[in-house]
Amino acid sequence: MVGERIIERPTTTRTRGTHERRGATARTAQPARCRRVISAQHCTAVLALEPGNTEALRLLTRATDALRGVTPEDRFDWGAAEREVVGIAPPPFVEDDLEPEERPQDPDVITSDVRLDDVGGMAEVKRRLELAFLTPMRNPELQAMYGRSLQGGLLLYGPPGCGKTFLARAIAGELGARFYAVSLADVLDMWIGASERNLREIFEVARRNAPCVLFLDEVDAIGQKRSHLRSNPAMRGTVNQLLSEMDSVKANNTGVFVLGATNHPWDVDSALLRPGRFDRMLLVTPPDPEARESVLQYHLKNRPLDSINLKKLVASTDHFSGADLAHLCDTAAETALEESARTGNVRPIGMKDFAEALRQVKPSTGAWLEDARNVVLFANSGGQYDDLLAYLKQRRMA
Amino acid sequence: MSESYAALARARSLISVKRYPEAMDALGPALVDGNTEAEAQCLRAQALIESGRPSDARDAVARALELDPHNEWPHRLRAIVLQHQGMHKLALASATEAVRLAPDEAQALHLLAVCQLNTRKKDEALATAASLVATHPHHSLAHETAGMVAEERGKWADAERHFREALRLNPQDAGVARQLARALKAQGKRQEAGQVLLAAGQMDPTHAGTRRALGRIGLPALGIGGFWAVKIGGYAFLRTLGSMTPATATAVVWVVFGLIAVVLTYRRFAGVRHLPDHVRRGLHGDHWNFALGWLGAAGVVTIVLALWAFNAPPSDGGSGWLGGGLLLLGAASVVLMYGLWTGPAPNPLPTVLARIRRQPTR
Numbered sequence: 001m002v003g004e005r006i007i008e009r010p011t012t013t014r015t016r017g018t019h020e021r022r023g024a025t026a027r028t029a030q031p032a033r034c035r036r037v038i039s040a041q042h043c044t045a046v047l048a049l050e051p052g053n054t055e056a057l058r059l060l061t062r063a064t065d066a067l068r069g070v071t072p073e074d075r076f077d078w079g080a081a082e083r084e085v086v087g088i089a090p091p092p093f094v095e096d097d098l099e100p101e102e103r104p105q106d107p108d109v110i111t112s113d114v115r116l117d118d119v120g121g122m123a124e125v126k127r128r129l130e131l132a133f134l135t136p137m138r139n140p141e142l143q144a145m146y147g148r149s150l151q152g153g154l155l156l157y158g159p160p161g162c163g164k165t166f167l168a169r170a171i172a173g174e175l176g177a178r179f180y181a182v183s184l185a186d187v188l189d190m191w192i193g194a195s196e197r198n199l200r201e202i203f204e205v206a207r208r209n210a211p212c213v214l215f216l217d218e219v220d221a222i223g224q225k226r227s228h229l230r231s232n233p234a235m236r237g238t239v240n241q242l243l244s245e246m247d248s249v250k251a252n253n254t255g256v257f258v259l260g261a262t263n264h265p266w267d268v269d270s271a272l273l274r275p276g277r278f279d280r281m282l283l284v285t286p287p288d289p290e291a292r293e294s295v296l297q298y299h300l301k302n303r304p305l306d307s308i309n310l311k312k313l314v315a316s317t318d319h320f321s322g323a324d325l326a327h328l329c330d331t332a333a334e335t336a337l338e339e340s341a342r343t344g345n346v347r348p349i350g351m352k353d354f355a356e357a358l359r360q361v362k363p364s365t366g367a368w369l370e371d372a373r374n375v376v377l378f379a380n381s382g383g384q385y386d387d388l389l390a391y392l393k394q395r396r397m398a
Numbered sequence: 399m400s401e402s403y404a405a406l407a408r409a410r411s412l413i414s415v416k417r418y419p420e421a422m423d424a425l426g427p428a429l430v431d432g433n434t435e436a437e438a439q440c441l442r443a444q445a446l447i448e449s450g451r452p453s454d455a456r457d458a459v460a461r462a463l464e465l466d467p468h469n470e471w472p473h474r475l476r477a478i479v480l481q482h483q484g485m486h487k488l489a490l491a492s493a494t495e496a497v498r499l500a501p502d503e504a505q506a507l508h509l510l511a512v513c514q515l516n517t518r519k520k521d522e523a524l525a526t527a528a529s530l531v532a533t534h535p536h537h538s539l540a541h542e543t544a545g546m547v548a549e550e551r552g553k554w555a556d557a558e559r560h561f562r563e564a565l566r567l568n569p570q571d572a573g574v575a576r577q578l579a580r581a582l583k584a585q586g587k588r589q590e591a592g593q594v595l596l597a598a599g600q601m602d603p604t605h606a607g608t609r610r611a612l613g614r615i616g617l618p619a620l621g622i623g624g625f626w627a628v629k630i631g632g633y634a635f636l637r638t639l640g641s642m643t644p645a646t647a648t649a650v651v652w653v654v655f656g657l658i659a660v661v662l663t664y665r666r667f668a669g670v671r672h673l674p675d676h677v678r679r680g681l682h683g684d685h686w687n688f689a690l691g692w693l694g695a696a697g698v699v700t701i702v703l704a705l706w707a708f709n710a711p712p713s714d715g716g717s718g719w720l721g722g723g724l725l726l727l728g729a730a731s732v733v734l735m736y737g738l739w740t741g742p743a744p745n746p747l748p749t750v751l752a753r754i755r756r757q758p759t760r
Binding site: 184185188190218220221222224227228229230231232234235264266267366369370371373374375376377378379380381396397398 | 404407408411412414415416417420568570596599600603604605606608609674676677680681683739740741742
């Protein structure tokens with residue numbers, strides 16, 4: 001019973017006095033006990049005014065000891081009384097001493113069962129992720145020894161459709177943490193101040209579910225450069241709230257790992273990229289050949305196929321994002337389906353359909369890479385886009 | 399507040415954070431409510447224009463005008479759409495109507511001045527800009543407009559003064575910084591122009607125009623005189639072509655193109671020597687691409703001359719061997735250009751086609 005727990009867990013003299021006072025009021029037939037309670041209260045009041053008063057401390061100790069000596073049959077049965085009124089009056093205090101596993105979970109917070117091994121290819125991204133983020137996070141003792149806090153942020157950036165969200169899930173799975181994905185729609189609200197409140201609540205949920213990976217999708221919208229928001233003071237407030245939540249003196253973010261994903265890291269407010277917030281950035285590049293093969297295999301399973309040369313497809317889909325590859329498979333399937341419907345002969349998807357699909361579907365990463373090329377020229381004085389520069393040089397784009 | 403007004407507020411927020419498709423989706427409830435439809439159509443048009451699809455905004459603007467013809471905003475949006483489509487006279491009419499409905503609206507006056515410049519009404523644009531500066535002296539857009547008009551009239555010093563004032567009022571405006579750089583370059587202040595372009599690049603790093611302008615900072619401004627000199631040179635070459643053999647013409651082409659490429663590429667390298675190291679190194683690829691562009695152009699002309707060599711009689715210097723050799727040289731130049739190119743592969747065809755297929759200016 002909740003009420004019993006309150007009575008049985010005296011924590012301070014003051015609380016104890018309060019409980020006993022209730023008991024004294026209930027049981028007026030015990031004058032000696034009442035006197036002890038009253039004297040304990042007086043002593044507490046004197047000690048509050050004069051903490052060094054040894055006489056008051058002595059008297060309080062005596063009164064408390066005497067109160068402890070009250071026999072069980074003299075004690076008022078709070079549990080029985082509470083059972084009598086259960087359903088009429090709600091319990092005044094509820095204490096949560098449940099294990100984190102038993103705690104009622106927020107519906108949006110899920111446990112991720114995706115691992116990095118489930119992410120096809122992307123060996124370089126995984127290696128850098130392991131070195132820069134996962135290894136330190138998996139070794140809290142080492143972090144503590146070196147004076148690093150158990151909180152942090154990582155910003156995943158790269159062309160659209162390259163698996164940033166999937167990677168974030170895998171990171172949560174690797175850390176054994178809960179995964180809480182938040183999108184722009186969860187934050188933005190039409191009322192002034194409501195977006196800020198939403199953000200605060202989102203962080204509260206993440207803190208309540210620690211260890212938790214809080215995934216903020218489209219960070220460039222929630223945390224856009226404040227200089228771009230001169231005409232929208234409401235959004236400036238949201239950015240300020242995000243800054244405050246990520247590195248707040250009021251709240252403890254221990255166990256909350258904030259992962260951000262964006263296609264436009266250059267639009268993110270620079271204050272968000274400073275140490276303590278998103279202090280690490282990781283480029284998620286378009287899938288490499290190995291990843292493309294995995295993605296194609298995934299999208300082609302359960303589809304009727306005829307002599308598909310996967311190696312050839314992989315070679316002809318350079319610069320394709322994961323989403324482009326999915327679209328390519330859909331287009332090829334659509335071509336085969338259309339012909340089957342027209343001729344009345346059902347036929348599987350063949351290389352001919354892929355050749356046709358490749359004529360229609362072009363990689364969507366080109367525009368992003370062109371933007372990125374200009375970004376590494378103008379916005380890389382601090383070296384934050386060095387990995388992007390290296391990637392572009394490798395692709396002969398810079 | 400009803401669902402439709404909430405949709406409007408949400409779409410406005412999404413537009414401000416550049417989430418145009420989401421903003422258009424959010425407008426759904428507002429578009430079916432008679433009280434909010436006009437504004438929703440305007441917001442839809444704004445989202446379409448800002449996401450680079452001005453032609454698709456035409457229907458939304460027409461509907462907004464039908465619903466609320468006495469509002470300035472749809473007229474202004476219509477002028478923007480028409481201007482994108484090259485219909486400058488119609489755009490001017492819409493911009494004039496917008497100003498008539500809201501004479502103090504800075505954006506409407508700015509648009510009117512731009513439309514006047516596009517229809518070559520420079521004096522009227524000057525009057526509009528003066529009125530804008532008088533009514534909004536602390537608005538950066540007013541000084542930007544005045545600068546644009548001064549630039550169009552060749553008053554570079556005035557343009558510089560106005561752009562500087564606009565930048566003082568709004569220091570994060572990369573567009574104004576680029577215009578200031580242009581005014582500085584036109585006055586021969588290349589080093590300063592380079593620094594301003596660098597600042598513009600830091601404000602808005604994705605803008606391709608900044609990179610292009612910075613790479614060309616060392617190149618001489620072609621101007622009207624230069625334009626005519628190039629035209630007359632080309633004409634003279636074509637006139638004397640009849641008296642040349644294919645081999646001589648090829649030699650002339652390679653010497654002229656080679657000289658131009660060497661001089662201009664050197665000037666490009668020299669023009670950026672005052673910039674920070676990482677920017678200078680980043681632009682090296684662009685300079686080499688520029689030189690490769692001349693090589694490719696020489697190759698294309700050589701292929702044309704090879705066809706001439708195949709068809710010309712031997713008395714005029716034509717021969718199959720020469721034609722084959724020239725064809726090989728031209729093809730090798732083009733292949734070399736594509737092979738050594740860094741950055742997005744050059745695709746001159748769309749640019750050329752766009753220039754040929756001019757939009758009607760009704």
